[in-house]
Amino acid sequence: MHRNQNLYIYLKENTRNLTEEWYEKIDKTKAAGVYASNDPDVIKVLKEQNHEFHLHFIELFNKGEKDFFQDFEPWIIEIASDFEHINTPIHYIIREFKNVRNQYFDYVRKFAELHPDITRKEVDVWYDVILKEMDEVILRFVEATYKYSQNVLKAQQETINELSAPVISLSNHQGLLPLIGDIDTTRAKMILENTLKHCSQSGINHLFVDLSGVAMIDTMVAHQLFQLFNALKLIGVKTTLSGIRPEIAQTAVQLGLSFKDTEVRASLAQALEQK
Numbered sequence: 001m002h003r004n005q006n007l008y009i010y011l012k013e014n015t016r017n018l019t020e021e022w023y024e025k026i027d028k029t030k031a032a033g034v035y036a037s038n039d040p041d042v043i044k045v046l047k048e049q050n051h052e053f054h055l056h057f058i059e060l061f062n063k064g065e066k067d068f069f070q071d072f073e074p075w076i077i078e079i080a081s082d083f084e085h086i087n088t089p090i091h092y093i094i095r096e097f098k099n100v101r102n103q104y105f106d107y108v109r110k111f112a113e114l115h116p117d118i119t120r121k122e123v124d125v126w127y128d129v130i131l132k133e134m135d136e137v138i139l140r141f142v143e144a145t146y147k148y149s150q151n152v153l154k155a156q157q158e159t160i161n162e163l164s165a166p167v168i169s170l171s172n173h174q175g176l177l178p179l180i181g182d183i184d185t186t187r188a189k190m191i192l193e194n195t196l197k198h199c200s201q202s203g204i205n206h207l208f209v210d211l212s213g214v215a216m217i218d219t220m221v222a223h224q225l226f227q228l229f230n231a232l233k234l235i236g237v238k239t240t241l242s243g244i245r246p247e248i249a250q251t252a253v254q255l256g257l258s259f260k261d262t263e264v265r266a267s268l269a270q271a272l273e274q275k
Contacts, residue, residue: 002129004122008061010111011104015054018103019047025099033088035096042084049079053100060133061126069136076137080144090145094138101134167198167207175204178268180213188217188224195228199237207232210268212243219255222248226257233261240264242271 011018023046028036034046056072063071079085085093108126112118168176177195199207209229217225229239240263244252265271 002125003061003063004126005062006115007108007111007126008058010114011054011058011061011107014107015051015058018054018100018107019051022050022096022100022103023047026096032092034084035088035092037084046084049082050100057104057133057137060129065133068133069140072137073140076140077144077148080141081148086145086148090142093141097134097138097141101130104130104134167195167202167204169202169204170208172206173203174206174208175199175202176208176210176268178210178213183214183217183221183225185220185224188221192224192228192231196231196235199232200235205236206238206240208240208242208268208271210243210271211241211245211248212268214243214248215245216247217251219251222251222255222257226252229262238263240271242266242268 023043026035034042037043037046052075056068056075059068059071105127108123108130112123166178168178170176175198177191179191183191195207198204229241232239242265244264263271
């Protein structure tokens with residue numbers, strides 16, 4: 001049994017010492033990110049975060065494992081999403097976890113020296129549980145960091161998707177879709193999905209699609225764009241196409257794509273004159 005009230009109290013009395021000793025031993029010439037900062041405010045927050053870690057970790061000797069991690073989880077998630085830690089290479093963070101783990105080994109040894117009745121077997125049990133649970137904390141931190149980064153990437157991708165098909169709402173239930181830059185099949189699919197969604201949600205019944213900023217599209221992308229026009233028609237949205245370059249027109253003709261249900265204007269200015 002690794003739980004021990006005397007060891008728990010001893011460690012609790014030394015949580016501040018653990019933090020100060022840990023910070024003093026950081027070699028800033030070999031550190032990076034939050035550990036290399038000279039900003040007093042960043043250092044203060046870092047120390048408080050470390051101290052909170054100790055307040056949670058010492059509960060290992062006071063609580064069951066389930067309760068231990070249930071109370072620890074918010075701290076892990078907080079650090080995984082902390083700006084300073086996000087901008088610190090993860091191997092430096094893991095190294096500091098290991099340094100803190102070694103601190104606990106030292107403090108258990110000191111505690112045992114103060115209590116001669118403690119057996120070597122008890123010390124070994126404490127060492128083993130510190131090693132096991134610290135590894136679990138590191139694993140959960142890495143998992144939380146990964147989940148946070150994935151959520152950030154997802155949010156960024158959603159923003160990119162929206163910018164890839166920027167439908168601008170105009171007056172009288174009309175909208176404008178100005179397409180600029182290269183369009184590959186992935187972006188063409190995003191344009192199809194986002195445009196249909198935006199037109200439906202915004203009540204747009206006439207969409208002006210301008211291609212003057214698109215230099216070239218391949219056959220697959222051309223098919224995707226004309227699928228967009230057909231899909232818009234199915235949901236009751238009229239389309240006016242403008243700015244088709246000769247190269248794109250040639251591709252459309254070679255593919256046998258028909259413009260009969262789509263108004264076509266030479267330029268966006270001419271298209272908007274027909275509003």
